[in-house]
Amino acid sequence: MEDVKKIRCPFCNKEFIPPTIYPLQNFHYDGRSATYPLKDTPSKLMTEEGFFPSKIIIVNWITFCPECGFELKFIKEIVNKIKKTHINLENPNISYEKEEFKKPFKDYSDYFRDVEFILKEDISYDLIKDTLKSLEKIYLNSDDFKFLIKIIAYLEDYYNEIKGINNKYMPEKIKELNFPEELEDSLINCNALRNNIVHKNHEMTIEEKELIHNTYCQIILYFIKSTIIPIVDKIHNQFKFINKKNILEEAGLIISPFLNKLFRDDKDHYNRLDKIFLSLTEDFGLKT
Numbered sequence: 001m002e003d004v005k006k007i008r009c010p011f012c013n014k015e016f017i018p019p020t021i022y023p024l025q026n027f028h029y030d031g032r033s034a035t036y037p038l039k040d041t042p043s044k045l046m047t048e049e050g051f052f053p054s055k056i057i058i059v060n061w062i063t064f065c066p067e068c069g070f071e072l073k074f075i076k077e078i079v080n081k082i083k084k085t086h087i088n089l090e091n092p093n094i095s096y097e098k099e100e101f102k103k104p105f106k107d108y109s110d111y112f113r114d115v116e117f118i119l120k121e122d123i124s125y126d127l128i129k130d131t132l133k134s135l136e137k138i139y140l141n142s143d144d145f146k147f148l149i150k151i152i153a154y155l156e157d158y159y160n161e162i163k164g165i166n167n168k169y170m171p172e173k174i175k176e177l178n179f180p181e182e183l184e185d186s187l188i189n190c191n192a193l194r195n196n197i198v199h200k201n202h203e204m205t206i207e208e209k210e211l212i213h214n215t216y217c218q219i220i221l222y223f224i225k226s227t228i229i230p231i232v233d234k235i236h237n238q239f240k241f242i243n244k245k246n247i248l249e250e251a252g253l254i255i256s257p258f259l260n261k262l263f264r265d266d267k268d269h270y271n272r273l274d275k276i277f278l279s280l281t282e283d284f285g286l287k288t
């Protein structure tokens, strides 16, 4: 990856990444001769060499200094006179050869394309699949109660893997995992619900069923965020002038089809996740 290259304004010396560098046409060129724009008269193009100058800039690259507004121009297309005969305005018999120049500096959208490229290399379907550690399958063939039991069992396994097996109570274990507050509360509530059903023969309400499904989505999002945010931070560190929100949104767009694939058999959770995920991209970098 090449380095970020800034332009220095010749007027105020400010160094900047141009928001945009766009082509601006100076002359129309039909492949043989240049025609004058209305504002220019033929006399304006006269040089000591004759009526037709040896070089005409057909198209410029244009950008502006964000500090002082100075207009910076670079050549994009130039025509060089290659044959000069008698001077005759009606039938000049002069031909020009076109030469083209690439954008001299990358602008914001060029760098953003680099960012998209790195994101697509770094965020793969396999990465998201590994991140979820088969969590995407636990809803299948389960009623709500079985689903709840599986979530708690998954949590227990996850805890054991990180902290080791011990006899602590589940709420304590949940707290030790340092989840975001909202997820921690949901998991503690899910655990209490599980105990109420198992020990007190409690009948699940609609709100409690909703709690289970939402908690499940929250866990998945938490794992995805934990994997994605370091990637976004790394890229943002390299391209500090790119808005982090835009990088997060782009990451969200890459992940969305992966979620679709992983939750193919579970449209309900896919729809919930996708909605939450896209609405979270704006702030998920700030929360973790």
Ligand SMILES: [Zn+2]
Residues within 6 Å of the ligand: 009, 010, 011, 012, 013, 014, 065, 066, 067, 068, 069, 070
């Ligand atoms: Zn300037």
